[in-house]
Amino acid sequence: xxxxxxxxxxxxxxxxxxxxxxxxxxxxxxxxxxxxxxxxxxxxxxxxxxxxxxxxxxxxxxxxxxxxxxxxxxxxxxxxxxxxxxxxxxxxxxxxxxxxxxxxxxxxxxxxxxxxxxxxxxxxxxxxxxxxxxxxxxxxxxxxxxxxxxxxxxxxxxxxxxxxxxxxxxxxxxxxxxxxxxxxxxxxxxxxxxxxxxxxxxxxxxxxxxxxxxxxxxxxxxxxxxxxxxxxx
Amino acid sequence: xxxxxxxxxxxxxxxxxxxxxxxxxxxxxxxxxxxxxxxxxxxxxxxxxxxxxxxxxxxxxxxxxxxxxxxxxxxxxxxxxxxxxxxxxxxxxxxxxxxxxxxxxxxxxxxxxxxxxxxxxxxxxxxxxxxxxxxxxxxxxxxxxxxxxxxxxxxxxxxxxxxxxxxxxxxxxxxxxxxxxxxxxxxxxxxxxxxxxxxxxxxxxxxxx
Numbered sequence: 171x172x173x174x175x176x177x178x179x180x181x182x183x184x185x186x187x188x189x190x191x192x193x194x195x196x197x198x199x200x201x202x203x204x205x206x207x208x209x210x211x212x213x214x215x216x217x218x219x220x221x222x223x224x225x226x227x228x229x230x231x232x233x234x235x236x237x238x239x240x241x242x243x244x245x246x247x248x249x250x251x252x253x254x255x256x257x258x259x260x261x262x263x264x265x266x267x268x269x270x271x272x273x274x275x276x277x278x279x280x281x282x283x284x285x286x287x288x289x290x291x292x293x294x295x296x297x298x299x300x301x302x303x304x305x306x307x308x309x310x311x312x313x314x315x316x317x318x319x320x321x322x323x324x325x326x327x328x329x330x331x332x333x334x335x336x337x338x339x340x341x342x343x344x345x346x347x348x349x350x351x352x353x354x355x356x357x358x359x360x361x362x363x364x365x366x367x368x369x370x371x372x373x374x375x376x377x378x379x380x381x382x383x384x385x386x387x388x389x390x391x392x393x394x395x396x397x398x399x400x401x402x403x
Numbered sequence: 404x405x406x407x408x409x410x411x412x413x414x415x416x417x418x419x420x421x422x423x424x425x426x427x428x429x430x431x432x433x434x435x436x437x438x439x440x441x442x443x444x445x446x447x448x449x450x451x452x453x454x455x456x457x458x459x460x461x462x463x464x465x466x467x468x469x470x471x472x473x474x475x476x477x478x479x480x481x482x483x484x485x486x487x488x489x490x491x492x493x494x495x496x497x498x499x500x501x502x503x504x505x506x507x508x509x510x511x512x513x514x515x516x517x518x519x520x521x522x523x524x525x526x527x528x529x530x531x532x533x534x535x536x537x538x539x540x541x542x543x544x545x546x547x548x549x550x551x552x553x554x555x556x557x558x559x560x561x562x563x564x565x566x567x568x569x570x571x572x573x574x575x576x577x578x579x580x581x582x583x584x585x586x587x588x589x590x591x592x593x594x595x596x597x598x599x600x601x602x603x604x605x606x607x608x609x610x611x612x
Contacts, residue, residue: 299476304504
């Protein structure tokens with residue numbers, strides 16, 4: 171059980187980290203913008219936008235993967251456009267896995283960030299405005315720094331969700347070793363083969379360690395940036 | 404004319420109306436609790452948009468519903484001392500004090516951080532966070548922060564509340580100095596008749612209908 175990681179296991183971990191990091195990094199600004207819109211602005215269609223953002227949380231992941239396939243597949247409208255204009259195809263590629271992970275992580279990230287933006291006292295923003303700050307300057311110096319714990323929490327949740335993403339990924343980009351076979355897909359594949367108990371257990375422990383590591387890292391980051399009494403968990 | 408204000412604003416079922424024309428640089432605004440004194444200050448600061456009327460202070464028109472003028476809060480340059488201080492919790496006292504000066508045009512400040520620290524006796528607090536301050540300390544820092552943003556006029560919402568007698572006397576002296584030396588229009592909300600009597604003869608009452 172306790173043996174050094176094999177090249178195949180390293181490949182799975184490396185791919186999972188790459189997919190999750192890319193997914194979370196690209197989603198972060200979009201999630202924060204959506205969180206800010208939903209927390210601070212009243213506009214027609216706000217409820218619909220809120221529902222759309224949260225949809226991946228309640229719809230079966232397989233359905234999300236199927237919708238991604240319809241939109242971003244070779245014959246899908248977005249997929250065709252990407253292929254024709256940029257020469258990019260997401261199907262059966264790790265980039266597609268990152269897109270699936272991003273869509274699944276988005277609601278969790280938006281939720282955490284929105285709560286922390288709502289918790290920022292708007293009267294402080296008003297005070298900043300009277301002291302000479304424009305809307306943008308008040309956002310940058312008051313709202314953004316005060317909502318950092320939510321950004322951290324949302325990022326960790328999103329990252330953990332991305333590491334664990336299974337249904338949408340396998341539906342959208344299949345289960346290709348070295349390309350789209352992330353940790354959960356590797357565990358699923360190993361389970362299909364008899365006599366792989368130890369391999370499955372090793373991968374499961376790796377999944378737990380990765381997620382735990384992410385949580386502890388973010389806790390440490392929040393404490394370092396906001397003082398030891400602050401925490402993300 | 405220091406103040407030329409005539410505004411009406413409706414909140415829920417309540418009408419707040421303020422009429423104020425005065426050449427006196429320091430005007431006290433009085434009225435029963437809930438009459439809309441803070442609402443009026445928020446309208447003047449640009450945090451609330453009055454339903455109609457006109458606000459001009461020190462010759463500058465900040466708001467005029469008929470002429471379609473409505474300056475953004477940051478363009479009004481008011482030093483607003485809120486009733487509840489509203490210090491920024493993630494910044495130190497020093498950073499709170501310096502917050503407004505970074506947006507002020509260079510050379511327009513009329514008081515230095517050192518002078519403010521001496522005047523309000525907050526030099527020892529500079530490294531601390533607002534959460535660790537007492538009510539009186541918080542208030543003094545809030546006054547200092549408002550003075551340091553190079554304001555064109557001051558809005559003081561109960562500036563002496565929660566200060567002990569000695570400290571209140573010092574801040575009162577400071578307000579008098581600003582009134583006399585800076586010729587800055589000051590609008591002061593207060594419940595304290597003695598405080599008002601010492602500072603100004605111009606008292607305007609706000610009424611709700």
